[in-house]
Amino acid sequence: MFSNLDPVFLARAQFAFTVAYHITFPAFTIGLASWLAVVEWRWLKTGNPIYEQVYRMWVKIFAVTFGMGVVSGVVLSYQFGTNWSVFSDKVGNVLGPLLGYEVLTAFFLEASFLGIMLFGWNRVSKRMHFAATLIVAAGTLISAFWILSANSWMQTPAGFREGADGLLYPTDWIAVIFNPSFPYRFVHMVTAAYLTTAFVVGGIGGYYLWRGLHVRHARIMLGMAMIMAIFVAPMQLLFGDMHGLNTFEHQPAKVAAMEGIWETEQGAGLRLFAWPDQIQERNRFEVTIPKLSSLILTHDINGEVKGLTTWARAERPPVAMVFWTFRIMVGLGMLMIATGLVALVLYFKKTLFTARWFHLWCMAMTPSGFIAVVAGWFVTEVGRQPFIVYNVLRTSETISPVAGETVAISLAAFVAVYGLVFTAGAYYILKLIGKGPEYEEEEAYGDHGVKTPPLVTDMAAETGGKDV
Numbered sequence: 001m002f003s004n005l006d007p008v009f010l011a012r013a014q015f016a017f018t019v020a021y022h023i024t025f026p027a028f029t030i031g032l033a034s035w036l037a038v039v040e041w042r043w044l045k046t047g048n049p050i051y052e053q054v055y056r057m058w059v060k061i062f063a064v065t066f067g068m069g070v071v072s073g074v075v076l077s078y079q080f081g082t083n084w085s086v087f088s089d090k091v092g093n094v095l096g097p098l099l100g101y102e103v104l105t106a107f108f109l110e111a112s113f114l115g116i117m118l119f120g121w122n123r124v125s126k127r128m129h130f131a132a133t134l135i136v137a138a139g140t141l142i143s144a145f146w147i148l149s150a151n152s153w154m155q156t157p158a159g160f161r162e163g164a165d166g167l168l169y170p171t172d173w174i175a176v177i178f179n180p181s182f183p184y185r186f187v188h189m190v191t192a193a194y195l196t197t198a199f200v201v202g203g204i205g206g207y208y209l210w211r212g213l214h215v216r217h218a219r220i221m222l223g224m225a226m227i228m229a230i231f232v233a234p235m236q237l238l239f240g241d242m243h244g245l246n247t248f249e250h251q252p253a254k255v256a257a258m259e260g261i262w263e264t265e266q267g268a269g270l271r272l273f274a275w276p277d278q279i280q281e282r283n284r285f286e287v288t289i290p291k292l293s294s295l296i297l298t299h300d301i302n303g304e305v306k307g308l309t310t311w312a313r314a315e316r317p318p319v320a321m322v323f324w325t326f327r328i329m330v331g332l333g334m335l336m337i338a339t340g341l342v343a344l345v346l347y348f349k350k351t352l353f354t355a356r357w358f359h360l361w362c363m364a365m366t367p368s369g370f371i372a373v374v375a376g377w378f379v380t381e382v383g384r385q386p387f388i389v390y391n392v393l394r395t396s397e398t399i400s401p402v403a404g405e406t407v408a409i410s411l412a413a414f415v416a417v418y419g420l421v422f423t424a425g426a427y428y429i430l431k432l433i434g435k436g437p438e439y440e441e442e443e444a445y446g447d448h449g450v451k452t453p454p455l456v457t458d459m460a461a462e463t464g465g466k467d468v
Contacts, residue, residue: 005404008396011083014411016381018075020374021418025069027373030144030190031197032062033137035224036117040130050216053437057217058201059117060432066114068425070107075414083407087388087398094160094170098150098177106143110136141190148189152182154389155380156250168392180250184243185380191236192376195336196369198228203366204433206359214436219353222362226352229340236333241296248297251390253315254383256308257322259293260286268293268305276319281309317385325378332372339365 036055043051077099080088116124116132124132159175160168170176202225208218248255256262260271262281270292274283294303308316339361346352388395 005408007402007404007407008399010404010407010411011079011399011402012395014083014407014414015076015079016378017411018072018079018414018418019377019381021422022069022072022076023373023377024370025065025072026140026144026147027189027193027196027370028200029062029066029069030140030193031195032058032065032201033133033140034194035197035201036062037130037133037137038224039220040133044126044130050220054217054220056121057432057437061429063114063118064425064429064432066110068422071421072418081400082410083400083402084398085400087393090166090393090398091168091389094153094168094176095150097170098146098153102143102146102150106139106146109142110139113139144190144193145186148186149177149179149182151380152185153177153179155179155185155384156181157389157392162392168389181243181246184239184246188236188239188243189373191232191239192369192373194228194232195236196373198225198232199336199339199362199365199369200367201225202229202362203364206362207433208436209353210356210359210363217437222353222359225362226340226343226347229336230344231340233333233336233340237337240330240333244297251383252306253308253311254317254322254379255297256306256310257317257319257383258326258379259297259305260319260323261293261305261307262309263307264304264310265294265307266304267291267302268297270296271323274323276323278316278319314386317383322379322383325375325382328375329372329379332368332375335365335368 036059039051039055039058042048043055113132113135116129117136120129120132153176156179158179159170159172161171163169201221205218205221205223205225208214209222244255257276259268260274260276260283261268262283267290269288269290271283271286271288273285273287275285276283291301294305295301297303297305308319342358342361343352346355346358352358384390386394386396388398
């Protein structure tokens with residue numbers, strides 16, 4: 001019954017499933033740790049207890065998310081040995097140290113000081129507690145540095161040689177770490193993490209305002225989130241363009257799949273919508289803006305963009321998945337920019353914290369960052385195929401000598417266990433959100449017609465003109 005199962009496909013599916021779960025947690029904790037540092041800094045500067053209460057609520061959510069990220073990340077490491085042992089053997093000399101540095105310089109740092117963040121209140125000084133928050137935030141960024149360096153090397157390998165034994169050996173560690181795509185991918189991913197956190201925090205703040213709960217706390221959450229949407233979301237568009245130009249230079253087949261371009265074109269149009277047919281080598285139901293792809297990719301309206309037929313069929317990535325996940329990512333990014341622009345208009349109209357329809361919209365946008373991040377990783381990883389190390393090692397040549405049925409059973413087990421564990425984790429996080437910030441007594445709030453304060457310095461001031 002299981003004799004015809006393809007172990008390569010199943011091993012890829014298993015890794016895709018586990019990494020899609022895992023990436024959502026660091027994407028959230030990277031941004032959340034930095035945001036918590038800003039919130040605690042505001043508390044130390046103003047002395048207002050609202051900031052402390054917001055911090056105490058979200059640090060619990062950070063701890064749960066951090067724990068689930070660790071659990072899901074460990075599983076990925078084991079798969080290198082169980083399903084991808086040939087890959088591990090061939091590239092271990094290059095990637096092994098990078099992954100080791102991530103554990104030594106980042107994970108230990110985060111894990112060590114997380115305890116102070118959670119349990120250090122009234123046990124260490126305020127400055128020491130703030131220092132612990134800063135160290136954990138720095139640890140998440142250092143972790144992202146090493147992981148993205150390793151993954152970027154697989155996209156644009158540099159600084160290595162192939163030995164007579166078929167193994168890859170580093171020749172220049174600077175070239176390995178700072179490979180051609182790394183700076184762009186690092187900035188793009190970290191910014192995506194910040195936006196992911198911003199829209200989660202903003203969505204929860206919008207929920208509280210919509211329900212009339214924890215209003216002062218909610219104003220801080222929504223206001224700070226919208227600052228990110230106003231300023232950082234447009235910056236991400238610029239970073240994405242720079243990353244796209246780098247990909248166009250080093251991985252043109254991936255870009256051709258992202259754009260759905262089959263034949264090489266001068267003045268290539270941008271396919272807003274299409275249904276790529278990989279067998280017939282054409283698009284169905286195509287809607288195109290003339291010359292826009294060439295303008296974006298070459299900054300020349302008549303620039304040349306290579307089509308997928310430039311490469312043999314065996315050298316092309318799965319086009320439809322890359323094409324559509326790219327549009328999901330970009331589409332959500334544009335919605336984030338639009339959300340920031342609307343928030344800016346509402347702020348100047350002094351209705352940012354009273355426009356209930358906008359609070360509903362922010363609630364709907366809560367998962368947008370997670371979806372965009374997962375879609376982006378699908379573009380990155382699927383678009384690299386059929387190579388596991390671009391133009392160096394094919395994916396099919398690096399799998400362990402395992403039977404398809406074995407991988408299928410372990411994949412089914414992962415789905416069941418992940419579903420149980422992470423459903424429980426999500427349920428607990430929702431309980432924390434439902435409970436909200438803790439404070440001694442619920443305060444009486446005025447009507448919703450109060451004057452909207454500046455977004456940062458007196459975000460939630462409703463009475464007494466105090467800075468919050």
